[in-house]
Amino acid sequence: MTTQQVTIELPEVILQRLTQLAEATHQSVEALISQSVLSNLPPSTEVAPPELRQEFLMMQTLSIDTLRPIAQAQVDPIQFEHHTELLQKNEEGLLTSEEREELTALRVSAEQLMLRKAYAWSLLRWRGQRIPSLEELRLTA
Secondary structure: OOOOOOOOOOOHHHHHHHHHHHHHHOOOHHHHHHHHHHHHOOOOHHHOOHHHHHHHHHHOOOOHHHHHHHHOOOOOHHHHHHHHHHHHHHHOOOOOHHHHHHHHHHHHHHHHHHHHHHHHHHHHHHOOOOOOOHHHHHHHO
16 A cells, blocks of 8 residues: 555644554554544445445435434335245245345345445444444334
């Protein structure tokens, strides 16, 4: 990986914390800063499914108030129930070809919803928002 030098100004308290951590872990301050920046960036859109890349790039421009509903989105209960029914029929080997196509479409839709939610949460975290625990998310569902 090639590197470039960037000069930044840090508050003294942050530099002190980085220096203490560097000494304790036998790493350079520069390595800790690089690690911190890299680990806090949202995931690259390059690893996203091609059909979602543009949407993820656009999401980077959204406000916190617009991202939060995306992160908290849920599958429509009627769609969820229908998906469950089709899964059951599939286990029993009773799906028609049309139902099989519908099941595939519902699976893809659910997967894309989960990816949108995950990306929205990563953007919210990147912007300093607290991410709720799984227990907290269960209580709001």
